[in-house]
Amino acid sequence: MWPARWNRVAASRHRFVRAFVLLAACHGRSVSAMEIDVVLPCLNEAGALPWLLSRMPSGYRPIVADNGSTDGSPSIAADHGATVVHVPQRGYGAACHAGLDAAKHDVVCFMDADGSLDPADLPIVSDLVCDDLADLALGRRRPQGAGAWPPHARLGNVVVASALRRRSGVHVRDIGPMRAARREALLALPISDRRFGYPLETVVRAAEAGWRVSERDVPYYPRTGKSKVTGTVGGTMRTVRDMRKVLAS
Ligand SMILES: Nc1nc2c(ncn2[C@@H]2O[C@H](COP(=O)(O)OP(=O)(O)OP(=O)(O)O)[C@@H](O)[C@H]2O)c(=O)[nH]1
Numbered sequence: 747m748w749p750a751r752w753n754r755v756a757a758s759r760h761r762f763v764r765a766f767v768l769l770a771a772c773h774g775r776s777v778s779a780m781e782i783d784v785v786l787p788c789l790n791e792a793g794a795l796p797w798l799l800s801r802m803p804s805g806y807r808p809i810v811a812d813n814g815s816t817d818g819s820p821s822i823a824a825d826h827g828a829t830v831v832h833v834p835q836r837g838y839g840a841a842c843h844a845g846l847d848a849a850k851h852d853v854v855c856f857m858d859a860d861g862s863l864d865p866a867d868l869p870i871v872s873d874l875v876c877d878d879l880a881d882l883a884l885g886r887r888r889p890q891g892a893g894a895w896p897p898h899a900r901l902g903n904v905v906v907a908s909a910l911r912r913r914s915g916v917h918v919r920d921i922g923p924m925r926a927a928r929r930e931a932l933l934a935l936p937i938s939d940r941r942f943g944y945p946l947e948t949v950v951r952a953a954e955a956g957w958r959v960s961e962r963d964v965p966y967y968p969r970t971g972k973s974k975v976t977g978t979v980g981g982t983m984r985t986v987r988d989m990r991k992v993l994a995s
């Protein structure tokens with residue numbers, strides 16, 4: 747007969763091993779089972795990629811999901827050690843989703859490839875998931891310096907966040923581009939948007955699935971290169987349209 751005491755010893759050993767694996771994953775140790783994928787949607791970000799990819803914390807594996815760049819972004823990304831996924835379908839969400847499909851590790855992060863976020867800050871967000879404090883962790887953008895986040899984009903974000911609160915009961919102040927979650931759980935969410943509604947739909951579907959959604963402050967810098975979305979009227983209107991569609995769904 748297996749003494750009950752041994753069961754207790756085996757159970758506490760299991761808990762210790764699991765805690766070690768989670769801890770090591772969060773701090774980016776170099777064992778492959780403890781690595782974290784970082785999906786970087788990319789459309790002509792050649793100017794930002796070298797800095798960005800040199801700033802990945804150890805254990806964070808960049809996947810550049812390229813949306814048909816014409817400025818050499820894919821080869822720059824590969825030269826700087828990233829896995830490159832070529833995504834024929836245009837759209838921020840299409841790029842994010844193809845990167846997620848290519849990810850292998852248990853925890854996956856997302857962030858823009860335009861130099862507006864520092865990869866060194868990824869653990870601020872991913873630790874919430876690794877430590878099992880959240881199922882979906884979001885980085886709340888805190889602008890650093892003038893031009894990091896234009897006033898109309900900030901206002902739009904406040905409106906979307908309060909509409910999300912009313913619709914889904916999720917209390918977040920920003921639907922930001924830095925996110926972390928567990929890969930298999932994310933793949934199981936029915937996210938259909940493939941454009942700029944993708945981050946919002948991720949939060950909406952996560953809330954519907956009963957996920958714990960949390961946010962932490964992350965610094966937000968002026969992007970490298972020319973603004974494609976928030977700095978243009980057309981880009982802003984497209985984003986508003988995509989997000990309204992998600993909120994109405
Ligand atoms: N605009 C756009 N960005 C894409 C696309 N596919 C991938 N991306 C990438 O998605 C990320 C977010 O797009 P950004 O153009 O930075 O959008 P934004 O942050 O809302 O606005 P700006 O930085 O002001 O242009 C960047 O890393 C882009 O390179 C696409 O089809 N359109």
Ligand SMILES: [Mg+2]
Pocket residue numbers: 858860862969
């Ligand atoms: Mg940007």
